[in-house]
Each structure stands twice: as C-alpha cells, then as structure tokens.
Amino acid sequence: MTTLVIGARGSIGRQVLEQLVAAGETVRASVRDPATAGLPAGVPVVAADLTRPDTLRAALDGVRKVFLYAPLSGADAFLQAAGDADLEQVVQLSSGSVLLPGAAGNVIAEEHRAVERSFADSGLRWTPIRPLVLAGNAVNWARSIRAEGVARLFRPDAVTAPIHERDIAAVAVAALSGGAGVSAMLTGPELMSQQRQVESIGAAIGREIRVEELSEDAARRRFGPSATVAAILELTTAAAAGGSPATDAVERVLGRPAVPFEQWARDHAADFR
Ligand code: NAP
Secondary structure, eight states, X not given: OEEEEETTTSHHHHHHHHHHHHTTOXXXXXXXXXXXXXXXXXXXXXXXXXXXXXXHHHHHTTEEEEEEEOOTTOSHHHHHHXXXXXXXXXXXXXXXXXXXXXXXXXXXXXHHHHHHHHHHXXXXXXXXXXXXXXXXXXXXXXXXXXXXSEEEEEOTTOEEOOBOHHHHHHHHHHHHTTOSSTTSEEOOSSOEEHHHHHHHHHHHHTOOOEEEEEOXXXXXXXXXXXXXXXXXXXHHHHHHTTOSOOOOHHHHHHSSOOOOHHHHHHHTHHHHO
16 A cells, blocks of 8 residues: 655655654655655655646556645645545645634635645545744744854744654654544643754754844844745744743654654754854
C-alpha cells in the first residue's frame, strides 16, 4: 500500500517521509521540481503541484494514503484528482489557529478554516493535523543572527509553545494509520517567550545573541504590508497577552513528551552559525 507525501522537501513533509521510510512503509514523494529533490535514496520521486490536477492525477495513481500541506491557494485541484483516485486516508497539514477562539477573523486562521471546510465537504476520509506555532518559525531570525549576532523581534515577550517538526510529522504518521486524538491542537511541551527562544538558540551555538525589539510600525516596514504579515503580528500580540496555549496533545497521541525547543535549537544549530 503506497503512501504519497506531497511537499516531501518541506520541513514537516520531509520528516513525514523519513518516519514512514523508517517504519518500513511503501512511499512515494512528490515535489514541484524533482530536479532539486535531494530526498532519501530509494524513494520514488514524482512531480506534482497542488494547483495542477493533471500532475496530481499521475502522482496519485496506485496510491491509497496521502499526506499534504494545506493548499492555501485552493483545494479544488487536489479534490478533483483525489475524487478519481482510490484513497483510503488523506492527512492534511492545517493549523491549530482554526481551534483558537481568539483567532476568529485572523487571515491565517480563516485561510486554513476554508481549506478544512473544502476537505470536510469532499467525502474523502480526511484528517487535519493542527500544530499551533512551529518551532521552525525561528529560522526567520537566522540571517541576522549569523551576520550580526542580533535577533530583531516584534514582541520578544510573546509567549508560545513552539512545536518541533518531528512531533508534527509523528502525529501525521499516526493519523495515516488511523490513530486517535490526532486533530487536537498540537504544541510543544512548554510555554516560552520569544526572548527565551533566542537564548536557547544562543546556548545551542555557543554565542550570545542580542535581541532588538521592533515596534509594530517597524515590523510592518520590515516584513511588508501583506495580510499574512498583519495576521502574524495579530497572533503575536495575542500571544503576548496569554492567547497562545500549550497542550498535551502530542504526548497523548505519541505516548512520550513533546520535544523541547532547546532540542529543536540544537538540531538546527547549523542554520544559526
Ligand atoms: P516548508 O518547509 O516551507 O515547506 C512547504 C512545502 O509545501 C514545500 O515542500 C513545498 O513544495 C510545498 N508546496 C508549496 N506550494 C505547493 C504547491 N503548489 N504544490 C505542491 N507543493 C507545494 O513548510 P513547513 O515549515 O514544513 O510548513 C509550513 C506550513 O505549516 C504553513 O504553510 C502552514 O500551513 C502550516 N502551519 C504553520 C504554522 C507556523 O507557525 N508558521 C503554524 C501552523 C501551521 P516544494 O518542495 O515543491 O517547493
């Protein structure tokens, strides 16, 4: 039984693929540009684009289970192709923000809600995976940390429980085999401020990192005027007011504690050196 991982070069998709391979599952990887694949040896790689049903039809041929990212530009192409395939399980990366009452109207939450509605109405056997805040967001600080030893942050006091991509992938793999509780809001084990995340990265690379606080105006100027940036600033402001919870969903699904941010920082130290 073949499982297709769409987005197998993404930080979460790659982990899903590697964990399926380690579990001895038969897998196929899809990327938009196979020339740049660089995926584990022996894994068949196909080209597929979530906006192009023709590529998806070919990629889904003979496949029974799929992991994919939320097609934020519209789910129609995937749902059309999936309707013609013989799928037993579709696991779709979504966002824990869909479960945050405080995120009603937030553009990121609403985009993910819209995708979830399309999948829920599709008749497919579909399971959303809902991480709230990715530890990987910290990679956005890497360039200035490498170049200047500085992290420029909007609301360094914003408190979240960032989740390691390995844990998100492990829950997705559990979902692919019908595990329970997998659509709960997923977080890391501990609430911590952005300031403390920077300190953890500093400890992982053996270098003190200076934090410079950005005002909301400075953050808008630096990151741009898009609705997504506005939505991120909104969620960050809410997180500084206690609006970003920690859950024990990872431990309940996996039967072991979620990976701490300090471990994420050690795993990704090379990005910050
Ligand atoms: P990532 O490393 O940037 O990878 C994104 C993947 O999506 C890539 O593998 C890319 O494929 C694939 N992709 C993008 N557009 C595609 C298309 N049209 N067709 C096929 N594949 C496409 O992302 P990540 O860090 O693993 O996960 C990011 C996602 O997590 C967000 O988009 C959001 O939905 C979700 N999320 C994020 C947060 C957060 O705190 N940031 C919180 C909750 C949920 P190629 O390799 O072909 O380019």
